Amino acid sequence: GEDVEQSLFLSVREGDSSVINCTYTDSSSTYLYWYKQEPGAGLQLLTYIFSNMDMKQDQRLTVLLNKKDKHLSLRIADTQTGDSAIYFCALATYNTDKLIFGTGTRLQVFP
Amino acid sequence: EPEVTQTPSHQVTQMGQEVILRCVPISNHLYFYWYRQILGQKVEFLVSFYNNEISEKSEIFDDQFSVERPDGSNFTLKIRSTKLEDSAMYFCASKFGQSASGNTIYFGEGSWLTVV
Numbered sequence: 146g147e148d149v150e151q152s153l154f155l156s157v158r159e160g161d162s163s164v165i166n167c168t169y170t171d172s173s174s175t176y177l178y179w180y181k182q183e184p185g186a187g188l189q190l191l192t193y194i195f196s197n198m199d200m201k202q203d204q205r206l207t208v209l210l211n212k213k214d215k216h217l218s219l220r221i222a223d224t225q226t227g228d229s230a231i232y233f234c235a236l237a238t239y240n241t242d243k244l245i246f247g248t249g250t251r252l253q254v255f256p
Numbered sequence: 257e258p259e260v261t262q263t264p265s266h267q268v269t270q271m272g273q274e275v276i277l278r279c280v281p282i283s284n285h286l287y288f289y290w291y292r293q294i295l296g297q298k299v300e301f302l303v304s305f306y307n308n309e310i311s312e313k314s315e316i317f318d319d320q321f322s323v324e325r326p327d328g329s330n331f332t333l334k335i336r337s338t339k340l341e342d343s344a345m346y347f348c349a350s351k352f353g354q355s356a357s358g359n360t361i362y363f364g365e366g367s368w369l370t371v372v
Contacts, residue, residue: 178361
């Protein structure tokens with residue numbers, strides 16, 4: 146089955162850019178999502194990209210998709226302390242309606 | 257902005273008891289889901305529901321679990337006889353459709369279930 150992996154931790158200084166990476170195994174992914182989870186809270190949809198796109202920008206967020214390498218990334222420009230959270234990538238594929246989530250990356254932003 | 261709402265936010269139950277977790281999906285959405293996240297682990301798919309029937313379920317979703325859409329607004333997850341390993345955060349989610357614009361899946365805040 147699909148396997149989705151992320152690095153566990155990322156620590157950045159306030160004002161710097163953060164890049165959170167996600168790798169996956171199944172090339173039939175259709176939609177690829179990024180969700181944010183703050184402590185004790187639910188999953189907040191940040192952005193998503195369709196598999197026929199290479200890049201999507203939404204204010205401070207930039208999503209890059211490299212289908213050849215099966216690599217998805219989320220770049221947060223001008224990272225703020227309020228961006229501290231766990232970030233999950235999640236994939237949907239052609240033959241199923243479910244999302245496969247990554248392990249989550251805990252982003253810590255320090256002043 | 258419309259949102260998926262879940263109740264209760266936290267429930268503690270004794271092993272063997274039945275639990276019902278409730279969700280109100282976004283009003284014009286047609287596809288409904290339950291996911292769970294055991295503490296410190298990945299978010300896992302449980303079940304999807306469309307047109308008043310289960311469209312897909314995972315291995316986790318055994319005979320102890322059931323879902324229902326009893327009216328036009330609620331979507332419930334029932335665990336018939338809870339086990340300790342059912343302790344987790346349960347997320348309800350919904351989306352409008354299968355088109356490019358309708359495929360955005362929105363999640364609720366979650367219901368934290370503790371089985372003792």
